[in-house]
Amino acid sequence: MPPRSPPPYARNGPPVVLVHGAFESVDTWSRLAPLLARDHRVYALDLTGDGYSERQGPYTVDHFTRQLLGFLDAMHLGGPGGRPLLVGHSSGAAVVTEAALRAPGRLGGVMLLDGDALDTGAGPPPAFKYVLIDPYRTSLLRLGLGIDAVIRGVYDAQCGPACPRLDAAGLDQWRRPLRVPGAESALWSMLAAGVPGLPADRVARLAGVRLPKSVVFGAQDDVFTRQTPQETARRIGAPPATLIPGARHLTMISSPEAVATAVDRLTAASVAASR
Template sequence: MALICSVLLMVVTTASLTYNAFTAGRAQPPKGLRYVQAADIRTRYRTWGTSGSPVVLVHGAFEQVDTWSRLAPLLARDHRVYALDLTGDGYSERRGPYTVDHFTRQLLGFLQAMHLGGPGERPLLVGHSSGAAVVADAALRAPERIGSVMLLDGDALNTGAGPPPVLKYVLIDPYRTSLLRLGLGVDGLIRSVYDAQCGPACPPLNAAGVDQWRRPLQVPGAEAALWSMLGEGVPGLPANQVAQLAALHIPKSVVFGAQDDVFSKQTPQQTARRIGAPPPTLIPGARHLTMISSPRQVAAAVEAVARVS
């Protein structure tokens, strides 16, 4: 039996190494992307709108600038809208560590590069999912540069969420690389994950939509960054640090999809109380990707905060 297992392991390992060698050609970012140096990260970003107060959109894990493409044009009617790819995701330079501290330094560097944060230019920060921790940390570090904060489908907490620790020992190279590349090659798998997170109100993914989610995980450096981020777990802040937001005299808002099963039903109310925000806005029928499923409702919630900023 031991001999059979050893032979099987050798066969599987050889097959995995061979497959990885044949699929080693990495995808390239789309042409025409815009970049700026934000702290120590060459950062991809987009802007919408030419007038009005600034709104900065900060995505969550495994998302990117284009995740905001349904919401941002609505906000751009009355605001200058900015979105960036945090390092480790999208098309920004991959440079660890992939922690809230590093993401926050990148965000604050981005505000400086965009000349935001001065008198009359203090932005409203919207952080989705794990991006909620980044905007919360930015507000705590530089409250004089931030106009207001919205936590969108995120509680900003370090809950220890992430893959089971055993996967660190089971999913090792070359096998994890083979599994990742095989999975990314299955359009139906990408669509099923998207549908589960987004819900029936979201537009179905066409070929371009599948590529939007897949390609950032295929560019040079993406795989190494992914394994590092999975090792770190979902980024977040300690509860006592998040609670310090309550002492900041800036408008705060909490918005969740009413059917967001990433969190408990109590999370939106608990989050609003913790940060000293009004009762949360719950979007009926929406799940975790509210900026895709319900852009008009999210835009209305952003406007409500912007009016009191």
């Protein structure tokens, strides 16, 4: 199955392409996309291994970046169709960073949202290797997916108190992608490999690319250190990072208005830079 994309929400305005992070999907943007659509053409895609995409690796930054650039080709973006802003969430920050390094002339700007784009080598703890052995891993996953409290617990920890409580439809939104054909094996492959990212010196090359850049984090994001947002902004040559009060790691769900405002600022910078 090819990566899916919702149709653009607006016929006019600068294009924005939303790139999700690990274990997320197009649905992750459901609160933010309608706000952006007031002034932008909004696109998103399911990267292979997540959402309802084909479960076929490798699940690497290189593979995801080639998929993203192919998506721009398919949607006729980066040429007469307009130079899009790329917004990459969490590990998606590495994908949009690499895309900007490979094809800066096709883009209007880049936002790193709740992500530093770095390859930290983070993977499961050593003891987790025993859980990755069948039949334990299959039993654990299927048991967890069947318990609403487990899904809500992970969601609440990542999203925080500002996020809407998951109702039945919300639970299904997070549960169903992990039940599509091939999802289990892809999940274990991705967990074993760790979160995809780039070496620090590769990320730092973005500072030399003449594109408007933005870094936005939840102020209470405990996936990273408190220093990470400003360190990331300095590394890529962006203005000081925007911190969203009270938000954790899923700012596009907890604080869509604040993220939309940050995208609007990046759009204004992109328009100014193109003159």
